[in-house]
Amino acid sequence: MQLLNIGFGNTVMVERIIAVINTGSSPARKLRELAKKEGRLVDVTEGRRTRSILVMDSNHVILSSVQPDTISQRMMALHPGTQLAEYYAEMAQKGKES
Known part of the structure; x- marks a missing residue:
C-alpha cells in the first residue's frame, strides 16, 4: 500500500x-456535480481553487x-522506471496469483 500526497x-x-x-472541461464539471449530488464528492482543497x-x-x-501534472509526477516518483499501465498490469497479475 502506497500513499500519494494530494x-x-x-x-x-x-x-x-x-x-x-483537469477541471477545465465540461464533462469534468458534470462529473463533479453528479458526485456531489450522490454524496460521493470529497473536497480536500481547503477553500483553494480546484485544479484536479x-x-x-x-x-x-x-x-x-x-495540478494534475504534479500528481502524475508524484505517482511516477513512487515507481521510477515504469509506466503506470505496466505497474497496474503487474499489480493485477499479483492479485490473480494470490
Missing part, C-alpha cells in the same frame, strides 16, 4: 486511483488543489 497533508492509496483529470479531480475505484470523486 495536498495539505491529505493522501490517497495509489492503487485505488482510476484517473486524474481524482476518480477512485470506489466511485468517489476527490477534488484537489494540486
Whole structure:
C-alpha cells in the first residue's frame, strides 16, 4: 500500500486511483456535480481553487488543489522506471496469483 500526497497533508492509496483529470472541461464539471449530488464528492482543497479531480475505484470523486501534472509526477516518483499501465498490469497479475 502506497500513499500519494494530494495536498495539505491529505493522501490517497495509489492503487485505488482510476484517473486524474483537469477541471477545465465540461464533462469534468458534470462529473463533479453528479458526485456531489450522490454524496460521493470529497473536497480536500481547503477553500483553494480546484485544479484536479481524482476518480477512485470506489466511485468517489476527490477534488484537489494540486495540478494534475504534479500528481502524475508524484505517482511516477513512487515507481521510477515504469509506466503506470505496466505497474497496474503487474499489480493485477499479483492479485490473480494470490
